[in-house]
Amino acid sequence: MGLDKRAQKWQNYIIMPKEDPKKAAKALILSNGKYLLLLRSAEEDICPSDWDIPGGGIEPGETEQGAMVREIKEETGIDLSSCRAIPIKRWEGLNKNGVKISGIDFLCILDSRPDVVLSPEHVEARWLSKEEILEGEEFAEWVKESVKLASEALNNNQS
Helix, strand or coil: CHHHHHHHHHCCCCCCCCCCCEEEEEEEEEECCEEEEEEECCCCCCCCCCEECCEEECCCCCCHHHHHHHHHHHHHCCCCCCCCEEEEEEEEEECCCCCEEEEEEEEEEECCCCCCCCCCCEEEEEEECHHHHHHCCCCCHHHHHHHHHHHHHHHHHHC
16 A cells, blocks of 8 residues: 555656757748748647748758758748758747747748748738838747848848
């Protein structure tokens, strides 16, 4: 009986192995001077109902750029496989459950504006100028920071 009480006392203390943070890759897609942003569904774990940069999780064995291309295709229907991706920012954050996420944002420049076909993760897509994003109150500071860095990367690549 004593052993059962000790077992009951410790049943709530489960030792879990330390997990690596989840990893993600995103892309600011620039076409005709405007960036593509997506409005996340209210049901999403990360930034529900917020404007976001397209992208998502990196699968085991996948490269950052490979994950970015796959995720953009899944979320928007846009094929970036032939796009030169310029890395612009590494970041870390937490989802709404407190799980650590680390990731990378790329800049991808397209010659023409493709049609966007949204996945169920998102409810709206907008093509916006740098100014519209930087002045928009609905856009998170980290989105604005990525747009600023993308603009700097663009200027550096054209020099």
